[in-house]
Amino acid sequence: MKKIIKKQNIIWIVFCYLILIGSSFLRPMILKRIMDQGILGKDMKLILQFAFSLIVLVVIEELTSIIQTRLFVDMQNRLVISLYTKAGQVLFRLKQSYFMENSSTEIVNKLSTDINSVCSLFDSNIMYVLGYALQIISGVIGLVVINWKLALLVLLVVPIKYLLIKMFAEKEEKLSEQEIEASANFSSWLGDSINGIREIKLWNLYREKQQNLISKQKEILEINKKGKLIQAYNMSTDSALKGLITAALYGIGGYFICKSKLTIGSLTAFITYSNYVINPISIVMNLKLIFAQIKPSIKRIEEFIKTDVEKKENIEGKICQLKHSINMENISFSYTERSIMQNVNLEIHKGEKIAIIGDNGSGKSTLLSMLLRFIEPEQGNIYIDGVDIKEYDIDQYRSMFSVVSQNIYLFADTLWNNIVMGKNIGLEEMNQKLEKMDMKGFLKKLPNGYESSLQKNGENLSGGERQKIGLLRALIKDSPILILDEATSSIDKDYDKFIHDMLLNDCSNKTIIVITHKQENLEGMDRIFQMKEHRLIEQM
Ligand SMILES: Nc1ncnc2c1ncn2[C@@H]1O[C@H](COP(=O)(O)OP(=O)(O)OP(=O)(O)O)[C@@H](O)[C@H]1O
Numbered sequence: 001m002k003k004i005i006k007k008q009n010i011i012w013i014v015f016c017y018l019i020l021i022g023s024s025f026l027r028p029m030i031l032k033r034i035m036d037q038g039i040l041g042k043d044m045k046l047i048l049q050f051a052f053s054l055i056v057l058v059v060i061e062e063l064t065s066i067i068q069t070r071l072f073v074d075m076q077n078r079l080v081i082s083l084y085t086k087a088g089q090v091l092f093r094l095k096q097s098y099f100m101e102n103s104s105t106e107i108v109n110k111l112s113t114d115i116n117s118v119c120s121l122f123d124s125n126i127m128y129v130l131g132y133a134l135q136i137i138s139g140v141i142g143l144v145v146i147n148w149k150l151a152l153l154v155l156l157v158v159p160i161k162y163l164l165i166k167m168f169a170e171k172e173e174k175l176s177e178q179e180i181e182a183s184a185n186f187s188s189w190l191g192d193s194i195n196g197i198r199e200i201k202l203w204n205l206y207r208e209k210q211q212n213l214i215s216k217q218k219e220i221l222e223i224n225k226k227g228k229l230i231q232a233y234n235m236s237t238d239s240a241l242k243g244l245i246t247a248a249l250y251g252i253g254g255y256f257i258c259k260s261k262l263t264i265g266s267l268t269a270f271i272t273y274s275n276y277v278i279n280p281i282s283i284v285m286n287l288k289l290i291f292a293q294i295k296p297s298i299k300r301i302e303e304f305i306k307t308d309v310e311k312k313e314n315i316e317g318k319i320c321q322l323k324h325s326i327n328m329e330n331i332s333f334s335y336t337e338r339s340i341m342q343n344v345n346l347e348i349h350k351g352e353k354i355a356i357i358g359d360n361g362s363g364k365s366t367l368l369s370m371l372l373r374f375i376e377p378e379q380g381n382i383y384i385d386g387v388d389i390k391e392y393d394i395d396q397y398r399s400m401f402s403v404v405s406q407n408i409y410l411f412a413d414t415l416w417n418n419i420v421m422g423k424n425i426g427l428e429e430m431n432q433k434l435e436k437m438d439m440k441g442f443l444k445k446l447p448n449g450y451e452s453s454l455q456k457n458g459e460n461l462s463g464g465e466r467q468k469i470g471l472l473r474a475l476i477k478d479s480p481i482l483i484l485d486e487a488t489s490s491i492d493k494d495y496d497k498f499i500h501d502m503l504l505n506d507c508s509n510k511t512i513i514v515i516t517h518k519q520e521n522l523e524g525m526d527r528i529f530q531m532k533e534h535r536l537i538e539q540m
Contacts, residue, residue, distance in 0.1 A: 009071050016068040017128055021135065023061045030054055076122040083115045086305050093309040096374040105191025106184050110304065113183060114297035121294060126287055132280035139276030146270045147262060153248060154274045157241055157281060165285045168234050169292035172227060177296040179223045186216045227293075234289060238282045242275075249274060310373070312394050320392040320400055322480055322511065323385050325349045326371070330380035333366060340366050342534040343380070350480075353504065353512040355522050357539075358531030364515045365405075365485055367531070371513075372401060372483075402479040404487035408470035410458030415443075416450035418458075419473050433475050436506065438498065439468055463490035471499060475506075482507055485515045496520070 030050050038047035091107070102110075143151035193200065193209055200209055249271055256262035328346040332339070340363040348354055356364050369375045371382060373394060382389045389397060410418050419430070430450070434440060442465060446452040458466045467490050474482060482503070488496045497520065503512070504524045514521060522528055528539045 006075075009075060013068060013071050013128075014134075016064045016071070018134070019064045020061060020068075023057045023064075027054065027057055030057070072122055076119050079119050079122070080115060083118065083301065084111075087111055087115070087301070090305055090307060090309055093312065095308055095310055096369070098307060103188045103191050106188040109184050109187035110300060113180065114301050114304075117294050117297035118301065121290065126290070129284060129287070132284050135280045136277055136284075139273050139280075142273040143270060143277065146266050146273070147256070150249060150252060150256075150270060153252065154245060154277055157245060157278050160241060161238075161282060161285050164237050165234070165288050168230050169288045172230050172289055173292040173295055175223055175227045175230070176293045179220060179227065180296050180300065182216075182220045182223060186220060189216060231289070234286065238286075242278050242282075245274065245278060246271060310394050311390075316391065318387055318392055320384055320387075320389075320397045322350055322400060325385065326481075326511070327383040327386075328367075328371070328380070329383065331367070331370065331377045331382070332379040333363070333370065333375070333377055335366075339534055341531070341536070344534075344536045346529065346536055348511060348513065350511055351509060352526050353514070353524065355514040355516060355525040355528045356531060356536070357516060357522070357528065362531040363534070364531050367536070368403075368483060368485055368513070368515065372403065373397065400479055401481045401483055402474035402477040403483045404467070404470045404474045404485070405483075406467075406486040406489050408466060408473070410454050410461070410466060410469060412456045413454060414450065415446065415452050415454055415469070418454055418469060419450075419476055421473060421477065423476060425476060430476070433472060436502065437468065437472055437475065438495075439472060442468065464492065464495075467491055468495075471503075479510075481511045481513070483513045483515075486517065487514075488518075488521070493520075500524070 030053055034047060034050045034054075037043060038050055091111075099107075140151065140155070143154055189212065193212075200206065249267070253262055253267040253270065257264060257267060326346075326348040328344060331344040332342045334340055344367065346367075356367070358364050366375070370377050371389075373389060376390075384392070384400075416430075427450075434443060443449055454460060458469065461469070467488060471487060484503075488499060491499070496518070500521055500523065514525065516522065529536050530539055
């Protein structure tokens, strides 16, 4: 927080505020003198002098406002960056289970809504609080000096306003929570509908989806309306309170004047001072309402930052290299109490090529997710060269694997960046690998070669082309363990055979794990395992 709100900035903001107050206090005085002394006294020199000083004041006020806005925006931006830095550090390290429970649109909505909501604090009067406090103190002194009994009447506003704002803030906080939830729900539903747009078109689901869209929006607007009404009630009670106090002051003050205990001038000055006190008190207390609005967002950001992330630290500095074998021992796993595998054992020697087959949903990909540390076994452990994989640094550990799955993800970026994935390689090496994969023809078809832009998830490519890029990506990564999880499911038969043979030849020193439903992909494998009835059985 210290980095966001610097002491120096606060001093400058208060200084600017004081200039603005001073200037607005001086302007009516100057106008009064222009009229009373300049115009009525027909003194042209005085008129010009005061008119010039008015211009100077306006220029000072405007410059001060600009400086103040700059200071606010700088602080707001620092807060945004610091929140996104914290959120980013967590986001990219979150466990896979988080992404199963929360859709991408929900996460985007959560982060942007909550961060914007917290930063909106800077659009409120919070930075003026110190200035308002000074104004209240000076106002109270003025009131007490003129008449301390009447001053008590003005100060009655404090407990009344406190009780009112407490009631409004409690309601506002609940509504804010409801609005956030409804809006997250809406984003998640909308994201899901957009992802399924082809199905909507093919099944003519327009009417149903349209009705859902409107009803979900109405739900949000209804909550929003209640929130706006609370703000309106708050503003009306503010005005009513101010009106009541002023009326009482005129009544009681009038009585004092009749009894010769107060002069008319004193009452006028008293009412002006009372405004100096009542208005800022309302503004400062209204901040409680603003805090109530953003409190649910602060809570959600805090919860998000505390979410369980993948542990990166490698306390003992162990380096994973795979010199001998991967051992899965007594692995059991279930998704929400549905058992997927029980006591699975598997030993893979370095350089071995193994295949895992099995019916749909038998748990093949789940087993690999455990090996890749996306999920953890419920029971049992996985070892590489006798060391529990949990003890390796996760980044270094994952660098051991080149993975091509059935649904690889391509980023909305150039083809080159999608292949190298951050690795620093030269054009020559890339061309060699491309040739090895017989993909030169594919490259020629693209308008800008390697620099061609791919759409989100490679939507401007065919399913087979996407998988070919996935294979090329894995070849470029060149890790010692190659995992092919139905990696050629969309690839035509001839190319599948070509790539299968090429990989076995080219990666003879690598450990390869293949998951497949295709009989022909079992050729050349050292051992074949079948996932069946929660167990992994070696086929003899
Ligand atoms: N996130 C999840 N939550 C709950 N159940 C899941 C989840 N992911 C997978 N499953 C279930 O776990 C079981 C095993 O899934 P897995 O993807 O490992 O099967 P698979 O053998 O690879 O199937 P396929 O051959 O169809 O790819 C399936 O029945 C699936 O429904």
